[in-house]
Amino acid sequence: MPNPLVMDEIELIARLTRSLPTNASTVVGPGDDCALMDLGLADHWVLFKTDAVVEGVHFAKGAAPEKIGHKALARCLSDVAAVAGTPTHALITLALPADFDPVYVEAIYAGMKELAGRHGLAIVGGETTTNPERMLISVCVLGTVVKGRSPLRSGAKPGDAIFVTGELGGAGSGKHLDFEPRLSEARWLTDNFSIHAMMDLSDGLAGDLRHMLKASNVGAELLAEAIPISRAARLAARAGSPARPPLLAALTDGEDFELLFTAASQEAVPLLDAWKKRFPELPLSCVGRITAEPGLTIRDPKGVQPLAVHGYVHFQKS
């Protein structure tokens, strides 16, 4: 039996998801960004996703309540974006210490309402319960995807170009609380291009790309100079003690909530051009290519080397 103290989340999930009950209407079960179900709609599947944030883990005690609410819902919506979905309904679970401040809790809700309203998402109920030591917020989202148009993690093909939206790293200094889920960007991508694989970046590019490579049974080579490094990552890297290369921050910080996706290499130039016209404010970067050979490497001026760094969770532990 593995030592429970060192068993990580991925191993636990692997154990728990063995031989789960399923049924004929399940199209995509555990392991992708959302579950997808065929409930009998003509052109759409239904998507289903849940995510939780915990005080002291995902947000600091006393953080701006509207931002906590925004983050709690936006994390789920980022997963909806990853399957190019449209969120329609949400349920909110609040687990609160007995001495909760109702004004603070209402402000958390206000942050969720604002984001939900902007995306046409109805909050249709939820649950309040007790968690004596700290606040926990769990959000569950329902929505739709056009049948067969959701790029999964498993669709990356050798030769594909790898893209990321936005800039990576340093989200812990603020962006993790007020990022925008890339919903319209993801739907535009799948409406206009053949996107082979897609996911959202939550654990850092290095870690999340590994999940995609494993699901797709391929490898990848990243281009160090193409990785879009955020200003926050550069500042934080310089301020750190010991200083940390900003590239490492961009690869491993986590909580970027940007899109990671692949498309055939011949699509790369038209896609980048069309993107620039449609989303002039949001950078899109081609950061490498998918290889038939497994493994993750990075090419920098010194040559190609294996990328030893892992995702956010693992990195924190090392």
Next chain:
Amino acid sequence: MPNPLVMDEIELIARLTRSLPTNASTVVGPGDDCALMDLGLADHWVLFKTDAVVEGVHFAKGAAPEKIGHKALARCLSDVAAVAGTPTHALITLALPADFDPVYVEAIYAGMKELAGRHGLAIVGGETTTNPERMLISVCVLGTVVKGRSPLRSGAKPGDAIFVTGELGGAGSGKHLDFEPRLSEARWLTDNFSIHAMMDLSDGLAGDLRHMLKASNVGAELLAEAIPISRAARLAARAGSPARPPLLAALTDGEDFELLFTAASQEAVPLLDAWKKRFPELPLSCVGRITAEPGLTIRDPKGVQPLAVHGYVHFQKS
């Protein structure tokens, strides 16, 4: 501003659910046992429900793990039964202390899998996260109802007979961990009779009936001698110090997870007869009638008196 320490769950929910974002596909939003949505299916609406259990609140630390898993899912399924729905898919969120025992967590999952499998429900994913001080399990369920056939809390009409399934009270001594959600019973009821209002009993008959009366803008008179009191409630009442009338336990203990519903009085006899043939093992009791006059009264050999006791939550505080 109310004192947060005495603000109860109902008041908080009332504040939070003010002016929630909604949309055209929402048929039933917050306030009933499940949310109901019209996603475009010909004959069905989609139902959506979430519920959470917390260590030390809903189950004791170290309780039989299969039963914890059973309870976590069964609570949600009891709400699905309350709208005469069919559950189809579930997501499971586990918030765990760092020193969790993977064997224990797998056994919790086994309890959920067993119940899900028996009802044709697929577990399509979920989330694991950290809750340092105690385990919290949140379950979200999706399913379907036949359009327009879900009895809501708001449908009770003056003159209706009031029914409860099973026997009430004393669930804390064991039943709260291994009750069976009344899914097939609820669908049979709505397939064969015109059920005006329905909900599941979680806070005790006295408290839950008050919710139904308020939603329906009516009152009710209960018959003390018709309330089905469980053997567990009789034993616990006798053993208590000071001794507590078993009837009070049946009215207020909570966690019965039986069905409470109303139907026109002329349906009462045929319904009770048909029930006895279809579900010979499960008692069904007609416990009173809905009145036009608001308020909840109880008739016993001494006459009719206002029912002063409240539901489980309030009672515990008094």
